[in-house]
Amino acid sequence: xxxxxxxxxxxxxxxxxxxxxxxxxxxxxxxxxxxxxxxxxxxxxxxxxxxxxxxxxxxxxxxxxxxxxxxxxxxxxxxxxxxxxxxxxxxxxxxxxxxxxxxxxxxxxxxxxxxx
Numbered sequence: 001x002x003x004x005x006x007x008x009x010x011x012x013x014x015x016x017x018x019x020x021x022x023x024x025x026x027x028x029x030x031x032x033x034x035x036x037x038x039x040x041x042x043x044x045x046x047x048x049x050x051x052x053x054x055x056x057x058x059x060x061x062x063x064x065x066x067x068x069x070x071x072x073x074x075x076x077x078x079x080x081x082x083x084x085x086x087x088x089x090x091x092x093x094x095x096x097x098x099x100x101x102x103x104x105x106x107x108x109x110x111x112x113x114x115x116x
Contacts, residue, residue: 006032009043023052023063026110035106038099045070045091054114061115063107067091 010032012024024046031039048070055064071091074084096103 006036006039009039013043013047014049017049017051020052023054023110026113027052027063027106030110030113031106034109035102038102038106041095041099042103045095048072048074048086054111061111063111065096065103065107067096 010028012021012028014024015021017024028039028043028046031042045065045067048067049072050070051066053064053066054061056062068088071086071088073082074086075081076083
């Protein structure tokens with residue numbers, strides 16, 4: 001991916017979803033340099049409305065990705081035909097699971113920046 005393309009992907013495409021906009025801005029900007037292989041994937045999930053939540057666990061704070069909200073019909077605005085209707089299992093197994101370690105490292109890096 002060229003630098004201009006990664007610059008575009010490193011910006012939250014859904015600033016209208018204000019509740020987690022700051023988290024997405026940080027995650028995508030960090031992915032640009034530290035996890036470029038998952039930048040497009042995360043940007044695409046955010047386009048579909050995926051949500052990030054900062055939570056506390058027994059090992060400290062962590063980020064949780066809620067991709068279930070992205071599981072809705074995607075319809076062609078001109079023809080009305082169904083383009084894709086992703087299922088949670090498909091997103092998890094096909095798109096996220098192969099990148100689990102890299103996404104986890106990225107989220108951990110962002111949490112460390114937020115909680116020095």
